[in-house]
Amino acid sequence: MNFDLLHPRDQIVATMERIYGHDMTTTSGGNISVRDENGDVWITPARVDKGALRAGDIVRIGRDGTRDGIHPPSSEGPFHLSIYRARPDVKAIIHAHPGALVSFSICGQVPDTRLFPQAWKICGGVAFAPYALPGSTKLGENIAEQFAAKAKPNCVLMENHGIVVGGGDLSMAFARFETLEFTAQTILAASQLGEVRYLDDAQLALAPVTSIPLLPADPQVPTSREKELRKEICDFVHRAYAHRLMTSTWGSFSARLEADSFVVTPTDKDRSTLGVEDLVVVRDGRCVQGQLPSRVVGLHRAIYQAHPGINAVVNALPIHATAFSVSAAALDTRTIPESYLFLKDVPKFPFEMLINDVPGIAAAVGPKSPVALLGHNGALVAGRTVLDAFDRLEVLEATATAIIRGLLLGPITPMSDAIIEELLAAFPSV
Numbered sequence: 001m002n003f004d005l006l007h008p009r010d011q012i013v014a015t016m017e018r019i020y021g022h023d024m025t026t027t028s029g030g031n032i033s034v035r036d037e038n039g040d041v042w043i044t045p046a047r048v049d050k051g052a053l054r055a056g057d058i059v060r061i062g063r064d065g066t067r068d069g070i071h072p073p074s075s076e077g078p079f080h081l082s083i084y085r086a087r088p089d090v091k092a093i094i095h096a097h098p099g100a101l102v103s104f105s106i107c108g109q110v111p112d113t114r115l116f117p118q119a120w121k122i123c124g125g126v127a128f129a130p131y132a133l134p135g136s137t138k139l140g141e142n143i144a145e146q147f148a149a150k151a152k153p154n155c156v157l158m159e160n161h162g163i164v165v166g167g168g169d170l171s172m173a174f175a176r177f178e179t180l181e182f183t184a185q186t187i188l189a190a191s192q193l194g195e196v197r198y199l200d201d202a203q204l205a206l207a208p209v210t211s212i213p214l215l216p217a218d219p220q221v222p223t224s225r226e227k228e229l230r231k232e233i234c235d236f237v238h239r240a241y242a243h244r245l246m247t248s249t250w251g252s253f254s255a256r257l258e259a260d261s262f263v264v265t266p267t268d269k270d271r272s273t274l275g276v277e278d279l280v281v282v283r284d285g286r287c288v289q290g291q292l293p294s295r296v297v298g299l300h301r302a303i304y305q306a307h308p309g310i311n312a313v314v315n316a317l318p319i320h321a322t323a324f325s326v327s328a329a330a331l332d333t334r335t336i337p338e339s340y341l342f343l344k345d346v347p348k349f350p351f352e353m354l355i356n357d358v359p360g361i362a363a364a365v366g367p368k369s370p371v372a373l374l375g376h377n378g379a380l381v382a383g384r385t386v387l388d389a390f391d392r393l394e395v396l397e398a399t400a401t402a403i404i405r406g407l408l409l410g411p412i413t414p415m416s417d418a419i420i421e422e423l424l425a426a427f428p429s430v
Contacts, residue, residue, distance in 0.1 A: 001273065003171055008034035008042035009058035011170045018174070018272070019096055020050050022244065024181055027051055029162075030096030031074035034170055035084050039063040043080060045071030075135040082140035083166060086148040090166035092173040097162040100184035110157050111184040114198040115326055116376050118250050119183045123155050123165075123176050131159040155180055171270070175249050182247055182317065189323035192404050197326050199351065199376055206355050217286035229255045229263045230276040232386040241271045245316045245393060248272055250378075252294035252315040255386050256304050260284050264300060267292045299354070302362035303382055309367045310382045312389040317378040318397030320404050324348070325373040331400060334414035337423055339399040341430040342392050343371045351375035371396055 003011065012032045019025050019032075027050055033043035041061040044050075048057050048071055059069035061081070067073060074080075080093050104111055110126040113119040127146040132139035143164060146156045155165045155176055163180065167173030190196045222230075233253050240246045240253075248271050254264035261283040265271075269278050280293040282301065287293055294300070300313045324331045325348065333343040347369065349361055354374050365372050365382050370392055372380045379396055383389025406412050415423075 003270075003273070004169065007055070008036055008170075009055045012042060012044060012058055013053050013055050015094070015170055015174050016044065016050055016053050019094070019098075019177070022178075024098035024177075025050055025096040030094075031076050031080070032092075032094050032170070033074075033077070033080045034092045035090070041077075041080065041084065043073045043077055045069065045073060046075050047071070078135060078137060079140035079143045079164070082144035083147050083164070086144040087152070087166060089168060090147070090154075091168055092170035093164060093166050094170075094173045094177045095162060095164040096177070098177075098181040098184075100188055101157065101163045101181055103188060104184055105157050105162060106160055108159065111180065111187055112198055113180070113183055114200075114204065115183050115187060115196070117199065117204060119179050120199070120204055122179045122249065123183070125151060125153055125155075126180065127151075127153040127156045129156050129158050131161065134161070175247075178247055179249065182244075182319065185319050186322050186326065189320050189404055190327045192407050193323060193327040193329035195328060197328070197376075203351055203376075206352065216289040217283060219288045220281075220283075222281075223257075226257055226263060226281065227276070229257065229386070230279050233263060233265065233279060234274050234276050236386060236390045237265060237271050237274050240314075240316060240390070240393070243394075245318045245397060246271050247317060250317055252296050252300070252313075253386075253389075254294070254297075254300045254313050256311040257281070257283075259308075260301075260305065262300065262304060264293045264297055267295050296354075299358050299361060299380075302358050303365060306359075306362045307366035307382070309384060310370075312383045312386045314381045314383075314389045314393055315374075315378065316381065316393055318393065318400065320400035321373065321396050322378045323404065324400060325378060326376055331373065331403070332412070332414050333399055334420060335399055335402060335412070337415075338395060340415065340420060341423055341427050342395040343399065344369055346371050346373060346396070348373040349375060351377070 015032055031044045033041050035041050043059050045057050045059050059073040061067055083093055110128050113123045129142040129146045132142050143156055157163055165173050165176045187196055233255055237253050251271055252265050254262050256262045263279050263281055266278050266280050280287050280291045296315050303310055303313050331346045333339045333346055354377055370382045374380055381389050381393045383392055
């Protein structure tokens with residue numbers, strides 16, 4: 001499905017389903033609007049269940065102020081219109097009350113998106129609008145003033161209220177909204193581990209993860225094995241997205257086909273709608289011209305070349321595990337038997353290493369050490385199969401979550417060296 005070809009009312013319904021489905025708004029909270037090519041604004045209605053929104057519920061506000069719909073428009077409609085007047089480049093707006101961003105809102109703070117290169121790229125800096133009565137002209141003025149500021153921010157946190165984001169289309173507005181909430185959640189989790197580390201200007205200026213030099217290759221008829229792997233990858237990417245282990249714009253999965261060929265997720269493709277036809281085959285450093293494999297394709301290939309026993313690789317963003325990647329705290333997996341057996345010791349590589357020393361990471365992540373944390377880039381997991389890699393990813397997040405929550409109770413008591421030796425002797429093949 002091409003989201004851009006949907007009518008604005010259908011885009012709004014589909015987007016609200018994602019927001020509500022991931023607990024980023026409530027039945028009565030939040031609103032979305034889209035400004036079309038005619039200047040008409042399509043907006044969610046007032047007092048309609050966000051969990052059961054239908055296309056027929058969406059209201060049209062014409063350029064002349066006329067309204068068309070079976071419900072009144074959202075009471076927050078005035079500030080949507082204020083933003084559109086202040087920023088002609090904004091064509092879609094999302095406002096909601098996701099938990100982590102509301103935490104920042106009620107504390108008078110904004111999340112620093114310099115936590116991740118991707119967050120900085122997608123969201124930029126976050127502005128802050130002072131409180132005003134919901135639905136009031138003053139609230140619209142306060143928000144529009146921030147959007148119209150010299151820096152032209154696209155994300156504005158509202159004091160004691162929530163977040164409002166804008167984009168050139170609804171896909172971009174949603175990407176910003178989701179990425180910003182993920183960043184806020186990670187900051188809150190990492191704060192329980194100690195000091196949260198952010199990237200400086202020099203680090204943000206570094207080139208993105210370098211890819212292998214992909215040369216044009218002729219398309220080949222897919223084998224049954226390739227078809228099987230394409231479906232497996234898509235199924236697990238969709239599951240990873242549903243369980244918040246990836247975002248719509250961030251996260252990669254690959255599986256080996258042969259010695260130096262593998263199937264990998266593409267870049268700049270919504271993870272929730274990923275189809276088998278979107279995946280890219282890389283053979284001997286080549287792929288079909290025009291296809292864009294994941295930006296970490298070079299890292300995946302290096303791991304496959306270094307470890308013949310590894311047949312699947314995942315880059316993901318489980319919130320609690322990712323919190324360890326932006327703090328000084330080590331992730332001690334000696335919590336329960338399953339955690340240590342599946343994860344072993346989890347190294348953490350500095351941010352620059354993903355850019356400057358891919359071979360070093362590839363050499364360290366393999367059958368004996370299948371999981372690592374990448375500084376400010378989440379988790380890296382290798383497995384014998386697609387299922388094995390995903391299983392370890394889930395165990396990683398469950399372990400990190402238990403540790404961070406356990407810190408609220410007191411010091412963590414890890415299993416002793418004697419217990420670890422006993423486990424490894426009893427389960428040598430895990």
